Amino acid sequence: MHALPDLSLVQYSLIYNILSFTIASMGASFVFFLVVRQQVGIAYRPAILFSSLVVGIACYHYFRIFNSFESAFVLADGVYKPSGKPFNDAYRYVDWMLTVPLLLVELVAVLHLAKDLGRKMLIRLIIAAVLMIGLGYVGEGELTNMTTRATWGTLSSIPFVYILYVLWVQLGVVVKTQSESVRGLIKITRVVLLATWGVYPVTYLLPMLGIDIQSSVVAIQSGYALADVAAKCGYGLLIYFIARTKSEEDGSLPQA
C-alpha cells in the first residue's frame, strides 16, 4: 500500500491497455484449454484441465486489478493523479498463491509419473512455491526502504532456486526416460518457465535500480502482466503440445 505517483496520459494508457490485453488473453486461453482437453489421451487431460483453471483464475484477477487501477487514478489538468483510493497490488499475490502451485501440478501431471514419485515431488514444489510468493509479498509493499525490499526479495529467491533444482536435477532423471520429441518439448517448457518466472525478480528489483518512481510503476505493471501471459497461456500451450505428442506415441489420441 504505497503512495502512487502522478502518471502521464501515455504512461496511464500503457498500463491500462496491457492489463486489458491480459484479460483478453487469459479469457481466450481458458476457452481454448477447456476445448482441446478432449483432444489428448485420457491420462493427459488433468494437466490440460489445470492449465484452464490457471488462466481462468488469472482472468478473474486481472479484471480486479484493472478495476482497482482505474479507480486509483483520476484525470485532472491533463495528468492522471492518485484518486486517494488505494491500488490493490495484492491481487497479483493472491493470484500467484493459487496459480503457481497449479502450474507446477500441470508439468508433473502431463509427465504422468509413477504415483509415489509424482506426489513426493509435488508436495515439495508446492511448499516451495507458497514460501516464495509469501516472502515476496511482504517485500513488494516496500517501495522506499530498499534494504528491506532486498532482504525479503533474497529470502524469496531461496525457494525459487530450490524449485529450479527440483525441475532441472530431480526431474532431469525422469525426463531421460521420455522419447526424444517429448524431451525436446520439456526442455523448452522448462526454459519458458525459467525465462518468465525470471521476469518477476527482475521486475521486483526495478525500484532499486534508481529508476524514477513513475517509470518504475509502469515497468512493474507491464512486466508482471506480460510475464503472466507467457507463464500461463504460453506455458499451458507447451504443456498441451507435450500431451499431444505423448498421446500420439502411446496411441491414446482420441479418434473421433
Add this chain to the structure above:
Amino acid sequence: MHALPDLSLVQYSLIYNILSFTIASMGASFVFFLVVRQQVGIAYRPAILFSSLVVGIACYHYFRIFNSFESAFVLADGVYKPSGKPFNDAYRYVDWMLTVPLLLVELVAVLHLAKDLGRKMLIRLIIAAVLMIGLGYVGEGELTNMTTRATWGTLSSIPFVYILYVLWVQLGVVVKTQSESVRGLIKITRVVLLATWGVYPVTYLLPMLGIDIQSSVVAIQSGYALADVAAKCGYGLLIYFIARTKSEEDGSLPQA
C-alpha cells in the same frame, strides 16, 4: 446488523484479499467439479454435481459479501471508517442454508447406499442442518449482549452434535462395508468436515473472548472465508477421490 468499527489499512486489506481469494477458489472449483464429473462412474456423478453446485452457490455469495463489505467502508484520513451502509453478513447464512444440506447430500450420494437407508439418513441430516443454521443466524447479529449470543449459539450446537452423531455412529455402520481405501478416505472426509465446521462455532465464540471489536471482525471474516474454502473446495475434492476410488473398484471408470 451491528455497528462496524474503524479498520486500519492492513485489517481492511486482509479481509478484502481473503474474500477475493475465496471467490477465485470457489469459481475455479466450480469449473473443476463440472469437468471431472465425467471422470467417475455414472453412479457417483450426482455427488460430484452437488459439489459443483455448492461451490457455484458459494462463489455467487462471496461476490455479494465482497461488494457489501467494500461499500460498507470508506477511506478517510488513512483509516477505513463505516460508510453508513450496512455490511450484510446474512449472505453467509443464506449460503449455508443452501450449501450445508448439499454438502451432506454429497457425502451420502457418493456412498451410493441402499435407497431407503440413504433417504432416511438424508432427511434427518437436512432438518438438523437447517435448524443449526437458523438458530446460529439469530445469535450472529448480537455483538454486544453476550448472554443472548451464547444462548442462541448453544441451541444451534444441539443439531450440530446430532449431525456428528449420525455421521459417526449411524454412518459408521455403513462405512464398515466399504473397501479399505474407501474407508480411509471417508474417515479423512469426516475429519475435514468436523475440523472445518468446528471453525464456525469457534469464530462465533470470538466476540465473547474479550477480543477488541476490530480484531474480532477481522477474525470472523477471515475465519468463515477460509473455513468455507476448506469445507467446500477441499471437502468436494475428497468426495471426488472417493468417487474415483469406488469407480476403479467396481470397474465403472470411463475408458474414453
